[in-house]
Amino acid sequence: MVRDTPSTRVRARASVRPWHQLESERVLHVLGSAPSGLTAPEARGRLRDFGANALAEREPPAPWRRYLRQFRSPLIYVLLVAAVVSFFVGERYDPYVILGIVLLNATIGYFQEARAEQALCALRRMTAPRAKVLREGRVHELPASEVVPGDVLVLEAGDRVAADARLLEVYELRVDESALTGESLPSAKDPAPLSAPDLPLGDRRNMVYMHTSVTLGRGRAVVVATGMASEVGAIAGEVASVSMTSPLLRQFRAFSRVLGASILGLIAVVLALGILRGLPPAGMFLVALSMAVSAIPEGLPIVVSVLLAVGVWRMARRNALIRNLPAVEALGSATVIATDKTGTLTLNQMTVQRLYVGGGWVRVTGEGYAPAGEVLPEPEGAPLPRAALRELAAASALCNDALLEEAEGAWRVLGDPTEGALQSLALKLGFDEDWPRLAEIPFASERRWMATLHEAPEGTVAYVKGALERLLPMAGSEFDAEGGLRPLDEAARARWQEAFEAMASRALRVLAVGRLAPPASLEALECPAGAGRLTLVGLVGMWDPPRPEAVEAVSVCQSAGIRVAMITGDHRVTASAIAERLGIARAGQRQVAEGREVEGLDEVQLAARVAEASVYARVSPAHKLRIVRALQASGEIVAMTGDGVNDAPALAQADIGVAMGGTGTEVAKGAADMVLVDDNFASIVAAVEEGRTIADNLRKVLHYLLSTTLAEILTISAAVAIGLPLPLLAVQILWINLVTDGVLDKALALERPEPGHMRKPPRVPGAPLVDRQMIRRMVAAALVMATGTLAVFAWELGRGGGLDRARTMAFVTLVAFQWFSAFVFRSIEQPLSRLGIFSNPWMLLGLAIAVALQLLAIYAPPLHAVLGTVPLSLGELARGVGVAASLPVLAELLKLALANRARQPNEPCE
Numbered sequence: 001m002v003r004d005t006p007s008t009r010v011r012a013r014a015s016v017r018p019w020h021q022l023e024s025e026r027v028l029h030v031l032g033s034a035p036s037g038l039t040a041p042e043a044r045g046r047l048r049d050f051g052a053n054a055l056a057e058r059e060p061p062a063p064w065r066r067y068l069r070q071f072r073s074p075l076i077y078v079l080l081v082a083a084v085v086s087f088f089v090g091e092r093y094d095p096y097v098i099l100g101i102v103l104l105n106a107t108i109g110y111f112q113e114a115r116a117e118q119a120l121c122a123l124r125r126m127t128a129p130r131a132k133v134l135r136e137g138r139v140h141e142l143p144a145s146e147v148v149p150g151d152v153l154v155l156e157a158g159d160r161v162a163a164d165a166r167l168l169e170v171y172e173l174r175v176d177e178s179a180l181t182g183e184s185l186p187s188a189k190d191p192a193p194l195s196a197p198d199l200p201l202g203d204r205r206n207m208v209y210m211h212t213s214v215t216l217g218r219g220r221a222v223v224v225a226t227g228m229a230s231e232v233g234a235i236a237g238e239v240a241s242v243s244m245t246s247p248l249l250r251q252f253r254a255f256s257r258v259l260g261a262s263i264l265g266l267i268a269v270v271l272a273l274g275i276l277r278g279l280p281p282a283g284m285f286l287v288a289l290s291m292a293v294s295a296i297p298e299g300l301p302i303v304v305s306v307l308l309a310v311g312v313w314r315m316a317r318r319n320a321l322i323r324n325l326p327a328v329e330a331l332g333s334a335t336v337i338a339t340d341k342t343g344t345l346t347l348n349q350m351t352v353q354r355l356y357v358g359g360g361w362v363r364v365t366g367e368g369y370a371p372a373g374e375v376l377p378e379p380e381g382a383p384l385p386r387a388a389l390r391e392l393a394a395a396s397a398l399c400n401d402a403l404l405e406e407a408e409g410a411w412r413v414l415g416d417p418t419e420g421a422l423q424s425l426a427l428k429l430g431f432d433e434d435w436p437r438l439a440e441i442p443f444a445s446e447r448r449w450m451a452t453l454h455e456a457p458e459g460t461v462a463y464v465k466g467a468l469e470r471l472l473p474m475a476g477s478e479f480d481a482e483g484g485l486r487p488l489d490e491a492a493r494a495r496w497q498e499a500f501e502a503m504a505s506r507a508l509r510v511l512a513v514g515r516l517a518p519p520a521s522l523e524a525l526e527c528p529a530g531a532g533r534l535t536l537v538g539l540v541g542m543w544d545p546p547r548p549e550a551v552e553a554v555s556v557c558q559s560a561g562i563r564v565a566m567i568t569g570d571h572r573v574t575a576s577a578i579a580e581r582l583g584i585a586r587a588g589q590r591q592v593a594e595g596r597e598v599e600g601l602d603e604v605q606l607a608a609r610v611a612e613a614s615v616y617a618r619v620s621p622a623h624k625l626r627i628v629r630a631l632q633a634s635g636e637i638v639a640m641t642g643d644g645v646n647d648a649p650a651l652a653q654a655d656i657g658v659a660m661g662g663t664g665t666e667v668a669k670g671a672a673d674m675v676l677v678d679d680n681f682a683s684i685v686a687a688v689e690e691g692r693t694i695a696d697n698l699r700k701v702l703h704y705l706l707s708t709t710l711a712e713i714l715t716i717s718a719a720v721a722i723g724l725p726l727p728l729l730a731v732q733i734l735w736i737n738l739v740t741d742g743v744l745d746k747a748l749a750l751e752r753p754e755p756g757h758m759r760k761p762p763r764v765p766g767a768p769l770v771d772r773q774m775i776r777r778m779v780a781a782a783l784v785m786a787t788g789t790l791a792v793f794a795w796e797l798g799r800g801g802g803l804d805r806a807r808t809m810a811f812v813t814l815v816a817f818q819w820f821s822a823f824v825f826r827s828i829e830q831p832l833s834r835l836g837i838f839s840n841p842w843m844l845l846g847l848a849i850a851v852a853l854q855l856l857a858i859y860a861p862p863l864h865a866v867l868g869t870v871p872l873s874l875g876e877l878a879r880g881v882g883v884a885a886s887l888p889v890l891a892e893l894l895k896l897a898l899a900n901r902a903r904q905p906n907e908p909c910e
Contacts, residue, residue, distance in 0.1 A: 019166045019224045020194045020204045027166045033150035033222055035168065037134030046148035053147045053163055053226035067107075129669070131162035134220070139403075139414060151223045156401075157442070158643075159214045160670065164230045165221035167191040167206045172217035172442050175208055177201070186215045201231060217442045218401070307701070307749045311694040319677040320687035321661070330656045330673075331691025333762050334562055336636045337684060338627065341568040341575070342417075342509075344641055344660070344681045345554075345582055346544040350421035352428075353508060356499040357392050357538030358385025358481035364428065369404055369411040369420050371427030387483025392538045393431035395463035395513040396422035399452045418509070421542050422465075435461075441522050446620065448569070451522050462516035464534060467571075468500050471512045476532030479515075485535060499539055504573035507581060508541035546582055553682040554583045561761035562688065565631075567616045567624060575617035585614045595619040598626055606630040624650040637762065639684065641676075642668050658684060693753045695763055701745050702770060704825045707778040707785070708741055708818055714786035715814070719793070725803055727793040727810040729868050735857060740815050740850050744822040747846035752839060754830050777828065784890060785817040788883045808858065808869045809880055815854050816884030819847060824891040831895045832888070 019027060028034060038046070129144040134152040144162040147153070153165050155173065167173070167189055174186035190205045201209065208214075208221055210230040227233055312322050342348055349369075355362040360382065366373020377384050402415030404423045413420025426432075435454040443450035449466025464471060477485045478492060486492075496512075503510045514534045516522075557564050564584050568575050576592050579585040585592065593613040601609055610630045616623070624642070628650050631638045640654035648671035651657030659672035660679040669675055676683050712733055719727050770778075792813045796806035822843065827835055838844065857863050859871055872880075 018197055018199075020199060020207050021197060022166070023193050024166065024168045024191055024222075027222055027224070028168075031150040031222060031224065033152065035134075035152065035220075036137035037152040038148070038150050039136050043135060043146075043148055043151065046150060047146060050148055050226060050229075052145045054145050129160050129162065132156075132159070147223055147226060149223050149226060153208075153221045153223060154218075155208070155214050155221060156218045157214050157216050157444075158668065161208045161210055161212045161214065163223045163227075164207070164209050164225040165223045167208060167219055167221045170217065170219035171440050173214065173219040174216035176213040176215050177209065189219065191219075216444060307694060307698055310750060311690055314693075315674075315687050315690045318686040318690065319661075319680065319683040320690075321675040321677060322673070330637065331639070331688050332693075332695040333637045334639045334656060334688055334691075335762050336563045336565060336631050337557060337639045337641075337681075337688075338565040338567055338624075338631070338654070339641045339681055339684070340643065340660075341566055341570065341578060342544060344676075344679055344684075345550045345566065346546050346578070348417050348544060348679065350417045350509070350542045350544050352421050352425040352540055353543045354503055354506075354541035355389075355392065355538055356496075356503070356541075358388035358479060359495070360385060360481065361499075362389070364425065366424075366428065369413050369424045371404070371411070371424045373428050375428060383481070385481035385483075388479045388481060388538065389429055390431065391479060391483065391515060392513055392540070393426045393429035394433075394435075394461075395465060395515065395537055396429075396540070397426035397431050397433070398435060398437070398454050399450060399463040399465045399513070417544075418511070418542065422511075422540065425540065439522055451516070453522050462522055464514040464516065465511050468496065468510065468512040468539065469571075471514050471534060471536065472496060474532070475514060475534040475536045477534075478536045479538070488536065496536065496539070500571070501573055503539065503541035504571050505577055506541075507574060507577035508543055509570055509574060511540045511542070513537045513540060546578065547680060547682065549680070549682040551582055553685040556685055556758050557688075558583075560688070560758040563614065563636075565610075565614050565616065565627075567619055567627065569619065570617055572617040575615050579615045591615055592617060595623045598623045603630065603633070607633045610634060621647050621650065625653055628653045639688070641684070642672070643679075647671075689753060689758055692757060692763070693751075696754070696757070697749050697751050699774065700751060700825050700828070701748050703774060703778060703781075703828065704748055704822055705741055705745055706770070707781040707821060707825075708736065710778055710782035711785035711789070711814065711817065712736070714782055715789050715810070718786060718790055724790075724794060724797070727790060727807060728814065729807065731867055732807070732811045732869075735867060736811075736815055736818060739853050739857075740818045743846045743850045743853070744818065744843070747840065747842040748822055748825065750840065750842045751826055754827050755834060756830075781821060781824070781887065781891070784887050785814065785821070785884075788817065788886060789814045792880055792883055802870075804868060804870045805872070805876075808872060809876060811867075811869060812854070812858065812872065812877060813880040813883055815850075816881045817887055819850060820884055820888045822847070824888050827895075829895060831892055833892075 022030070032042075130141055131144045131147050132139055132141050132154040133147060134140075134154060139154055144160075147162045149163075151163075152168070153162060155161065161175070168191055170189045170191055173189040175189060176186045187202065188205065189208070192206060194204065194206060196203075201207075210226075210232045225231075225233075315322055339345060351367055351369075352364045355364060355375075361378040362384065363376045363378050364373060365376065375384065375389070400419045400422055402413050402417075402419035402423055404411060404413055404420060404427070411424075413423070435456050437452055437454055438460065439453040441447075441449075441451040443466070447466070448470050449464055451462055451464040453460060453462045464474075472493060475488050478488050478496075480486050500510050500512075514536050516534060554564050566575065566579050566582070566584050568578075570578075572592055572594055576585060579592075591612065591614040593609055593616050595616070595618045597609070598606060598616065598619065606626060607630045610627060611634055616627060619627070621642075624640070624647060628638050628640055632653075632655070637656075638654045639656040639658055640650055641658045641660065642648070642651045643660040647668050651659060651668060651671040656674060657672035658674045658676060659668040661669070661675045661677040674687065712728065715727055719725070789810050793806050793810035796809045797803070801809075823832060826832065826840065826843065857867055858869055858877075864870065
């Protein structure tokens with residue numbers, strides 16, 4: 001028997017009629033809900049019965065498939081061929097050792113991939129969309145996955161719709177449904193029921209659907225379907241898994257293919273030369289096998305995975321969540337950071353400080369959103385314009401969608417911080433009334449004002465707030481100090497403009513507030529005939545202090561060769577004043593561009609303008625997209641911040657889109673590569689530093705591993721060329737590559753940023769993994785290692801120590817070279833004395849493990865037969881290590897010489 005629960009009754013009623021045909025009251029009744037939403041126990045029960053509001057994801061590959069996937073590499077193919085051939089030529093241990101190495105490498109890769117997938121799942125959870133719902137009449141923000149049928153969604157511009165829902169009320173609501181319907185224009189919504197039963201989705205004006213985006217207005221809707229029961233779920237089938245591809249990984253894979261092809265070519269050349277010289281094929285194969293094994297840096301794929309995983313989690317600890325792995329590499333190459341002002345460079349804690357009302361000035365005290373403070377006239381002793389202040393208070397409280405609440409002694413705002421500051425001002429002025437709202441015109445970035453119509457005690461009244469430059473042309477009168485009206489002549493308009501500039505020059509954000517003359521009609525504001533109907537009430541000047549750490553972060557960027565461009569909707573004077581305080585712009589320079597200027601320039605002119613502008617004022621989201629494209633056309637690598645739904649195109653266009661985690665809309669987060677948890681500009685700079693560290697550490701690991709590879713090839717090639725026996729066996733080379741290098745390269749990947757790391761210019765994007773300078777360094781190090789190893793081998797043979805002892809000595813010497821080279825390559829330029837021996841404790845731990853394992857290889861009898869080693873005396877051991885110590889001595893002397901030459905001033909030309 002099926003248990004009768006509210007959830008089963010909802011399921012049974014869901015098929016009564018299409019939701020768009022029902023009256024909203026009937027929909028609520030069918031779903032067992034109410035305009036105030038569900039209760040907490042009801043929501044928990046429905047979540048248990050209906051399941052999470054999420055789409056089914058593709059099943060992860062079976063463990064055995066994931067394990068076999070680890071063998072798909074050109075380097076692994078070469079090793080497997082070498083193992084098979086060595087078995088057929090009668091090698092006793094080599095094929096089993098090679099197979100063991102391959103299996104161990106695959107096992108490590110398997111677990112590393114599993115951990116990387118877990119890390120990505122955790123990051124997806126941290127950046128998962130959220131939704132605002134009514135529960136017991138109160139607005140709650142919760143993960144979208146917890147939304148259930150019967151929940152009442154609170155929809156605002158910038159929100160991503162969390163589930164399929166039937167609209168209950170709307171205020172100029174527009175929804176982008178292009179993902180479902182293909183319509184490029186946002187759909188206007190209306191909660192009225194529709195009569196036709198089989199309307200296409202695009203014509204169901206009273207419905208909203210999962211994964212669509214609110215572009216304008218606001219509304220409320222009751223959820224009718226979640227998860228796979230939604231329209232998106234019906235067509236989803238399966239969702240593509242997160243791609244692990246990035247330019248960095250593509251470069252690495254291409255490099256692996258070239259290396260694999262080179263190894264096969266090397267084997268063919270060596271075998272051909274041997275056969276032409278009449279040497280035994282079996283013996284020549286051993287030579288070719290040894291060279292092939294030496295040419296493969298077996299641990300490189302693993303260390304790249306470790307490097308990226310560590311980098312992503314380091315960024316997460318510094319409040320930057322990476323959504324797309326290409327951003328990890330791109331961050332290290334950023335040349336411009338185009339950032340919003342409010343909340344990113346500033347604290348986003350608006351506090352009203354000054355008012356211009358009734359033709360005079362008023363000072364407001366207090367900090368934050370707490371409605372505690374005084375309202376004082378300026379100059380002191382002047383009368384307060386109380387009647388005008390009451391109108392200003394009413395407009396601030398009523399033309400407002402934010403809520404203030406006190407929790408545990410602290411005041412916080414639910415909604416826009418600017419509107420929160422206005423609510424606090426209204427309470428300071430003593431206005432705490434709630435007049436019913438009859439209609440509204442929501443704020444839009446294109447119009448830069450909003451208006452609301454209310455039922456006041458004396459009749460209907462409309463209030464407007466927005467940019468002075470937009471309200472001033474609409475105004476025909478102003479309030480005087482006693483609350484009377486007087487015409488707004490040219491002299492009065494000049495006074496309002498002067499008052500605005502006086503506030504803006506003090507880095508205050510300024511809003512104008514007005515009242516619509518009776519008969520109150522919002523339509524009058526939208527048509528030309530309504531010009532002159534508005535009465536200006538006052539100007540409100542708010543202070544949003546710069547973040548203390550932002551000034552230092554901007555300075556760090558400039559030292560690192562990264563230009564900071566501030567983009568804001570504020571007036572030119574306000575934007576310029578704040579930019580000067582932050583160090584982004586300097587007074588007297590042509591560094592401020594306005595949105596209308598951006599709009600009036602063609603592509604060529606704009607590309608030239610962005611080269612000199614560091615501040616963009618009065619810009620719209622459409623301007624942001626043009627600015628990003630112009631910067632990219634100038635060759636810049638652009639990191640762009642944004643939070644609104646209209647910022648999504650610019651975020652997607654930028655090389656690194658950065659969304660705000662706190663104030664950002666779900667649409668902006670979905671379009672971004674990175675999400676800032678704390679909305680802090682300093683976190684962007686920290687992420688750039690981590691991105692540079694990842695790129696630098698990868699180059700260090702490549703230096704280290706490829707110099708080892710080249711040293712092994714040179715050692716064996718030189719021995720064959722001068723007629724010496726093989727100085728190293730294939731299994732010994734595998735030991736070096738996997739055991740010695742495999743311990744130290746992971747420690748090298750964990751290297752911290754070098755001193756002066758953020759005082760260098762950004763790395764060139766798309767630069768090859770191995771450039772000419774790297775090749776020169778690697779060849780130099782490999783020549784020292786190969787010469788030292790071969791000299792020890794030849795000397796030991798010459799003194800009659802026997803081939804096994806000579807090979808053991810060469811083995812120890814080359815391994816010791818690897819110990820020292822790991823420390824040499826901790827920095828390409830900085831001497832070890834400046835880095836500090838103990839600055840990377842992982843390197844010391846890795847060295848201790850590598851030394852202990854090498855002693856086992858020499859002195860543990862079970863390993864003698866496998867590796868072909870013999871015990872050495874302490875003197876012999878010291879001799880091999882002593883020869884290897886020549887590498888750091890030579891390398892450090894070269895670094896010091898180059899550093900001294902770089903510090904010397906240029907000599908004048910004769």
